[in-house]
Amino acid sequence: GENVEQHPSTLSVQEGDSAVIKCTYSDSASNYFPWYKQELGKRPQLIIDIRSNVGEKKDQRIAVTLNKTAKHFSLHITETQPEDSAVYFCAANYIPTFGRGTSLIVHP
Amino acid sequence: DAGITQSPRYKITETGRQVTLMCHQTWSHSYMFWYRQDLGHGLRLIYYSAAADITDKGEVPDGYVVSRSKTENFPLTLESATRSQTSVYFCASSPDRNTEAFFGQGTRLTVV
Numbered sequence: 001g002e003n004v005e006q007h008p009s010t011l012s013v014q015e016g017d018s019a020v021i022k023c024t025y026s027d028s029a030s031n032y033f034p035w036y037k038q039e040l041g042k043r044p045q046l047i048i049d050i051r052s053n054v055g056e057k058k059d060q061r062i063a064v065t066l067n068k069t070a071k072h073f074s075l076h077i078t079e080t081q082p083e084d085s086a087v088y089f090c091a092a093n094y095i096p097t098f099g100r101g102t103s104l105i106v107h108p
Numbered sequence: 109d110a111g112i113t114q115s116p117r118y119k120i121t122e123t124g125r126q127v128t129l130m131c132h133q134t135w136s137h138s139y140m141f142w143y144r145q146d147l148g149h150g151l152r153l154i155y156y157s158a159a160a161d162i163t164d165k166g167e168v169p170d171g172y173v174v175s176r177s178k179t180e181n182f183p184l185t186l187e188s189a190t191r192s193q194t195s196v197y198f199c200a201s202s203p204d205r206n207t208e209a210f211f212g213q214g215t216r217l218t219v220v
Contacts, residue, residue: 046208049208089150094206097153100150101150
């Protein structure tokens with residue numbers, strides 16, 4: 001089955017800085033890579049996703065890049081704001097297999 | 109209300125008891141999933157279903173049973189609860205393969 005590794009487990013940045021979270025996956029057949037944000041006490045919600053026929057996708061301050069050859073994908077958040085503080089999960093495969101999560105803390 | 113809902117939101121049960129967590133979605137999504145969330149482990153898949161009457165094991169199925177007699181419902185049963193099953197359980201659904209999963213509010217289960 002699929003195996004997803006996510007790093008770092010914790011990321012602390014100052015407001016306005018950029019944040020990057022990286023994931024690797026094992027199954028070369030995977031072709032859907034979503035990212036979810038989970039605020040404290042809430043349910044995970046999709047923030048952006050990418051499919052294997054695309055190398056990069058942007059939505060305002062967030063972007064995701066995918067390198068299928070190396071089997072890794074990354075989430076980039078620019079101009080971070082305190083409301084970006086949350087746990088972020090990457091996933092791969094049509095039956096979502098999740099990484100262990102990254103706790104992002106944005107200091108005002 | 110439209111969406112995906114879980115019940116109960118909170119549950120305390122004793123070791124050895126059977127407990128069922130309910131999940132209901134109003135979208136007629138084909139796929140439904142059960143995950144457990146534990147600190148340091150992220151979201152781990154327990155069982156999933158691709159359609160009514162079709163279920164399959166995920167990463168951590170031991171001690172759990174599921175059924176899906178109707179498209180909209182996907183109950184999760186702990187046959188004989190153990191303390192290691194104390195966790196937050198999330199149900200999710202998606203309309204098709206390789207599409208967004210929509211999560212329920214979660215059920216916090218404590219086994220004492």
